[in-house]
Amino acid sequence: MPARLVIPGNHDIPLYAVTTRLLHPYRRYERAFGPAEDGEFESDDLLVIALNTTRRYRHKNGEVSDPQIERTAQRLARARPGQVRLVAVHQPVAVTKTADLSNLLRGHAKAVRRWSEAGVDAVVGGHIHLPMCCRCMSAGRTCRTRSGRCRRARR
DSSP states (O other), X not given: OOOXXXXXXXXXXXXXXXXXXXXXXXXXXXXXHSOOOOEEEEETTEEEEEOOOOXXXXXXXXXXXXXXXXXXXXXXXXXXXXXXXXXXXXXXXXXXXXXXXXXXXXXXXXXXXXXXXXXXXXEEOOSSOOOOOBOOSSTTOOOEEXXXXXXXXXX
C-alpha cells in the first residue's frame, strides 16, 4: 500500500453541530482517517512533517502552536543529509492575493522563520484552493512567485 499522510482541514470540524464541535471535533475525520494528530513520512530522500493546524475554536482560521513549531524544527534539524525536508499545514503561510491575507496560518511568521533556520526546503498548504508555489526563505520577506508576489500580513 502506498504511504498515506493525512491532516484535517477546517471542513473536517463541524460548523453548526456545536456540541460535537466542542466535545468531539474530529469524530467524523477520525472514523475515516484515524487520529487527527501531527504525522510524519520518511524515506531515504524525503522527510514530510504534517501538522494539524485546525482548532475547534477557529472554524476557518488555523494556527500553529509554539510546541508544534519547536518540535517540527527539532525534527527538521535531525533529518538525514540529502533528504528533502517538507512541512505540510492546512492553511497557507504565504499568499499571492491581498484578499487572502486573512487566511494566513496564525503563527506563520514565527514558524517559517524557525523552520527555515532548521533547514526546511518548503512549506506546503492549501485552504484557499489556489495552486501556487512561493519560495519564502525567512519570515517577513516578500518573495516572488510565478503568479505574482507573495504577500505577508502587516502586523
